[in-house]
Amino acid sequence: GQQLNQSPQSMFIQEGEDVSMNCTSSSIFNTWLWYKQDPGEGPVLLIALYKAGELTSNGRLTAQFGITRKDSFLNISASIPSDVGIYFCAGLATMDSSYKLIFGSGTRLLVRP
Amino acid sequence: GAVVSQHPSWVICKSGTSVKIECRSLDFQATTMFWYRQFPKQSLMLMATSNEGSKATYEQGVEKDKFLINHASLTLSTLTVTSAHPEDSSFYICSARDVRHFNGYTFGSGTRLTVV
Numbered sequence: 554g555q556q557l558n559q560s561p562q563s564m565f566i567q568e569g570e571d572v573s574m575n576c577t578s579s580s581i582f583n584t585w586l587w588y589k590q591d592p593g594e595g596p597v598l599l600i601a602l603y604k605a606g607e608l609t610s611n612g613r614l615t616a617q618f619g620i621t622r623k624d625s626f627l628n629i630s631a632s633i634p635s636d637v638g639i640y641f642c643a644g645l646a647t648m649d650s651s652y653k654l655i656f657g658s659g660t661r662l663l664v665r666p
Numbered sequence: 667g668a669v670v671s672q673h674p675s676w677v678i679c680k681s682g683t684s685v686k687i688e689c690r691s692l693d694f695q696a697t698t699m700f701w702y703r704q705f706p707k708q709s710l711m712l713m714a715t716s717n718e719g720s721k722a723t724y725e726q727g728v729e730k731d732k733f734l735i736n737h738a739s740l741t742l743s744t745l746t747v748t749s750a751h752p753e754d755s756s757f758y759i760c761s762a763r764d765v766r767h768f769n770g771y772t773f774g775s776g777t778r779l780t781v782v
Contacts (some may be wrong), residue, residue: 586771595672595759595773596710641709651698651723652763654771656710 559642559657566632567665574640574660575626582644585625586654587616590639599640600627634664668694668764672774679750679781687745687777689760695740696762701733704757704776716743750781 559576566572576585584603588596600611602618602625609616615628629636642657669692679685689699697718702710714735715723722735732754734746743762747754759776 588773593757593776593778595670595761595776597773598771651715653712653715654700654761655712658709661707 557642557644557655557657559660561660562658563661563663565663565665568632568634570632572629572632572636572662573626575624576642576657577624578644579623580644580646581622582646582655583622584645585616585618586643586645587614587625587627588641588643588656590641590659592638596641629662632662632664634666637662637664668762668767668772670760670762670772670774672760672777674777675775676778677780679779681751681781682749684746684748685750685779687747687758687760687779689743689745689762689774691741691762691764691772694762694764694766696743696764697740698763699737699743700761700763700771701735701743701745702759702761704759706757710759713745747779750779752781755779755781 557576557578586601587599590596600609600616605622606620607618613630618625639659639661641659643654646653646655671690673688699716701713703713704710712725713728716735716737718737718740724730737743757776760774761771
């Protein structure tokens with residue numbers, strides 16, 4: 554089935570540093586989404602990408618949709634303690650006229666004050 | 667914005683009993699809802715797609731007789747874990763698609779199920 558490979562698996566950085574994580578797939582997705590999940594909560598949408606090559610920002614977050622539509626990266630600039638959490642990429646798959654979100658394995662971010 | 671309410675937030679039950687989890691879209695109608703399961707330190711795995719007024723579509727490997735899904739209205743889907751066992755202990759999360767927005771997949775806050 555469709556799988557999304559996300560890296561790195563975890564990151565432990567100093568407050569103020571920039572962060573970069575990426576996601577790759579063997580399949581093409583027409584929409585890529587980036588989510589953040591806090592402990593014991595559901596994921597919250599950060600950024601949605603619709604077009605190959607698209608670069609989108611949301612505050613300190615920037616994400617790009619790869620030209621081949623098989624990869625995406627998420628950058629966080631000037632990290633702060635509240636950035637701690639698990640970040641997931643997700644691809645929107647269309648199957649039998651229905652839509653499904655396929656999630657990557659996640660990147661756990663820890664920020665040292 | 668779209669809000670999805672999930673209840674209960676956590677539940678502890680004995681082996682062999684059944685547990686029902688509710689997922690409600692509060693300010694929009696959802697013809698389709700999704701149920702995910704997440705084990706500790708793992709990603710969200712799609713269990714089934716819940717369709718209003720019709721049978722749910724289960725992912726490969728998910729037992730439909732064990733995880734009963736009912737989507738009787740445009741704002742409510744329920745997941746019932748029947749004859750629960752300790753290995754069913756997990757974090758269950760629902761999601762609803764807000765058709766007013768193409769990327770409108772809103773998630774509930776999850777239900778932590780512990781079977782003892």
